[in-house]
Amino acid sequence: MEVARHWRQRATRYRLEGQRHVRTGEVRFPARPLTVGEQDGDWEPLRLSGRGEIYSFSVIRQAPDGFESMTPYPVALVRLEEGPLVAAQLTDCVEADLAIGLPVEMVTRQLLDTGADNLLVYGYKFRPRLVATTERL
Amino acid sequence: MSNTYLIGAAATPVGEHYGQSLAAIAAQAVRAAFATTNLLPERIGALYVANAFGESLTGQSQLGAYLATAVGLRGLPAFRVEAGGASGGVAIHQAAQAISTGQCDVAVVLGAEKLTDRLEGAVEAALAIQSDAESEAINGLTLTAQWALLMRRYMHLCDYPAEAFAPFPVNAHANALKNPQALYRFAISSDKYRKAAQIASPLNMLDCSSLGDGAACLILAAESVAQKLAGPHLRLAGSAVATDTPSLAMRPDPLDLTAARASAHIALGRAHMGLGDLHVLELSDPHGIAATLALESIGFYPRGEAPRHAADGAIAPTGRTPLATAGGYKARGDVGGASGVYQIVELARQLRGEAGLTQVPKARVALAQSLGGVAATAATCILVAE
Numbered sequence: 001m002e003v004a005r006h007w008r009q010r011a012t013r014y015r016l017e018g019q020r021h022v023r024t025g026e027v028r029f030p031a032r033p034l035t036v037g038e039q040d041g042d043w044e045p046l047r048l049s050g051r052g053e054i055y056s057f058s059v060i061r062q063a064p065d066g067f068e069s070m071t072p073y074p075v076a077l078v079r080l081e082e083g084p085l086v087a088a089q090l091t092d093c094v095e096a097d098l099a100i101g102l103p104v105e106m107v108t109r110q111l112l113d114t115g116a117d118n119l120l121v122y123g124y125k126f127r128p129r130l131v132a133t134t135e136r137l
Numbered sequence: 138m139s140n141t142y143l144i145g146a147a148a149t150p151v152g153e154h155y156g157q158s159l160a161a162i163a164a165q166a167v168r169a170a171f172a173t174t175n176l177l178p179e180r181i182g183a184l185y186v187a188n189a190f191g192e193s194l195t196g197q198s199q200l201g202a203y204l205a206t207a208v209g210l211r212g213l214p215a216f217r218v219e220a221g222g223a224s225g226g227v228a229i230h231q232a233a234q235a236i237s238t239g240q241c242d243v244a245v246v247l248g249a250e251k252l253t254d255r256l257e258g259a260v261e262a263a264l265a266i267q268s269d270a271e272s273e274a275i276n277g278l279t280l281t282a283q284w285a286l287l288m289r290r291y292m293h294l295c296d297y298p299a300e301a302f303a304p305f306p307v308n309a310h311a312n313a314l315k316n317p318q319a320l321y322r323f324a325i326s327s328d329k330y331r332k333a334a335q336i337a338s339p340l341n342m343l344d345c346s347s348l349g350d351g352a353a354c355l356i357l358a359a360e361s362v363a364q365k366l367a368g369p370h371l372r373l374a375g376s377a378v379a380t381d382t383p384s385l386a387m388r389p390d391p392l393d394l395t396a397a398r399a400s401a402h403i404a405l406g407r408a409h410m411g412l413g414d415l416h417v418l419e420l421s422d423p424h425g426i427a428a429t430l431a432l433e434s435i436g437f438y439p440r441g442e443a444p445r446h447a448a449d450g451a452i453a454p455t456g457r458t459p460l461a462t463a464g465g466y467k468a469r470g471d472v473g474g475a476s477g478v479y480q481i482v483e484l485a486r487q488l489r490g491e492a493g494l495t496q497v498p499k500a501r502v503a504l505a506q507s508l509g510g511v512a513a514t515a516a517t518c519i520l521v522a523e
Contacts, residue, residue: 009271028387030272056293058285059338060277064262067277075278077286077386085386087273087286095338100293111275123275 006121013123016050016106018084019043029084050106051129052080057090057098066112078104078126092127103129141233142363143371143520144243145174145356146485148478150318151349151470159195159251159352160207166352167208167247174356174366181356182241184208184215187228187248189474189509191217193263195251204247218474221267221509222421223378224248225353225477226516230376232357233518242359248475249352260348267510269384281345281424283385283511285337288426291392292339295441299339302425303330304447305460306343306467309422312454313464315494320349320470346423349470353478369522371488374502375407376518383513394434394508396515401435401506404517412436415519416500417459417487419480421508423466431506432458454497462487462495477507477516488522 011017011031018029022044029048034040057076060067067073074090076098090098091109104126112121147169149162157165171178186200197203201215218228225248232244252260261281265274268283292299306325313319325343333341363370379399385391405411412435422428429443437458438446446452452460463469463483472479484503486492492500506517 005271012272056286056290058282058289058340059335060279060282061334061338062257062261062279062281062336063277064265064274064279065258066262068258070277073277075276075282075286077290077391085388085391087276087278087384087386089276100289111277121275125276 003119006119009123011045014108016048016124018046018048020046027082027084029080029086048080048082050124052078052104052126054098054100054102054104055079055085056100059095074098076104076126089125090127091125097128105129139237139239140360141236141373142358142360143355143373143481143485144176144358144363144366145170146354146482147173148318148353148482149351151320151351151472151479153253154350155253157350159197159249160204162251162350162352163204163247163249164208166249166354167245170354170356176243176356178209180243180362181210181213181245183232183235183244184210184213185228185232185244185246186215186217187224187246187474187478188217188250189219189221189224190250190252190263194255194260204249208247210245220514220516222473222476223507223509223514223516224474225480226505226507226518227378227514229355229477229481229518230378230516233373233376236357236359242362244357246355246357246478247352248472248478250473250475251350252348252473253350267383267513272384272386279337280510281340282337284424284426285340286385287391287430287511288339288424291426291429294392297444299341300327300331301444301448302344302429303327304444304452305422305425305428306330308447308452309461309465309467312462312495313468316463316469319464319468320347321464321468340424344424346466346471349472351470351472351475351479353472353475353482355478355481369489371485372521372523374410374519374521375404376516377403377407378514378516379403380514381512383510385511392430392440394430394512394515397431397434397506397508397512398436400515400517401504404519408519408521410502410519414502415504417462417484417497417503419484419503419505420460421466421476421506422461423471427508428452428460431508431512454495459497462492462497477505480505480507481518481520484520488520
């Protein structure tokens with residue numbers, strides 16, 4: 001059972017919460033512990049918009065345990081509009097829809113069913129953006 | 138600081154050794170390595186075990202003590218080194234440091250993996266957690282998919298079709314055909330590559346390595362010991378380890394394998410050499426894109442040019458950057474954490490002029506680099522024939 005491990009990820013997985021540096025404005029995702037040389041208060045939580053575009057993608061046909069029932073499933077590196085890259089599955093699309101540069105948006109989906117543990121893990125996936133928009137935060 | 142020499146090297150064939158345990162293949166490799174030298178086992182000061190998947194796929198931990206006993210070195214200080222696919226290179230670096238700093242004058246490096254007892258899903262899961270498990274593997278990303286993401290991006294930026302990567306597995310298979318220890322001893326063609334089934338698009342079955350069982354053993358010694366043995370002497374002229382984030386998403390330019398570059402250049406610096414001095418290479422090449430990004434990140438070719446040079450014969454034994462002369466990860470077989478040790482066994486054959494049909498003419502200086510995951514760890518070793 002890895003209940004606590006998944007629970008610790010709730011802000012990342014459900015809200016796409018990263019961090020913004022209070023002075024430089026740099027945005028990073030996921031949130032990370034303070035490293036050597038950083039001080040309390042250097043980074044503040046930041047909820048990301050969930051909008052971005054496909055940086056690269058692949059369709060997986062040979063899966064790890066826990067994902068075998070989903071094959072073939074698409075995964076991507078998504079360039080979020082705030083700057084960070086995020087690795088995630090794509091959903092609500094077919095392979096022919098996919099292209100580098102395609103606008104996508106975050107949705108919450110089940111990531112994994114751990115089977116015997118009966119633990120349903122939810123988190124972010126990305127789908128082709130339903131309404132093309134130029135709106136910015 | 139004393140010089141370190143390679144005085145013995147041997148490996149088992151790579152394969153699905155269902156009839157043999159981890160201990161059995163490890164013992165076979167160590168006995169074979171000792172048979173190549175006159176050294177007595179009593180001279181050994183330490184054992185370094187390179188293994189990445191003992192817990193996840195073999196079900197055995199504490200491999201230092203376990204394999205020391207299994208191979209007949211019971212009681213010695215023994216260390217298991219784990220750095221994913223770079224375990225072998227890191228273990229060699231550690232053993233060489235132990236010798237050069239005088240902790241011992243003879244050390245054994247043993248790369249050993251038993252990977253084929255488990256089904257494909259367990260193997261993919263074990264490989265996948267070499268990346269960041271909580272932000273990447275949890276999304277079902279396999280290690281192959283990580284390389285596939287880089288390949289698609291590279292094709293987009295550098296305007297290549299997928300079949301531009303075919304020369305890498307074609308060369309690997311052509312060389313493996315002549316290596317009795319290789320996993321896949323058959324040739325493939327660009328035409329077969331184009332028709333192969335997808336594993337993680339755009340990577341297809343003929344551009345993905347297969348994991349095999351195997352063990353490889355090196356005996357390293359201080360100069361004072363090596364001088365008493367018959368030549369030719371192979372000197373470990375430099376080695377280095379560098380790291381990067383295991384998370385692809387956290388890299389400023391994911392196509393730039395910074396650890397691969399850093400470890401290669403630090404190792405070359407320690408050897409007082411440059412890229413132009415190298416005659417033969419062993420790289421982590423489970424896919425054409427892996428070899429491409431390593432060749433370009435290290436600086437053999439500018440970005441976007443490695444596939445073109447590969448197509449022109451640059452990676453063949455007679456080319457400018459000979460690669461995978463024993464079949465590479467693709468066709469010799471990917472032996473997990475033992476791969477970095479297999480690399481040195483092949484380079485020793487090359488530098489001794491014993492490589493037969495895949496011999497690189499006049500090879501005197503060689504570079505081996507093993508990568509953990511997508512180059513989160515990179516370990517490089519420079520080997521010189523004296």
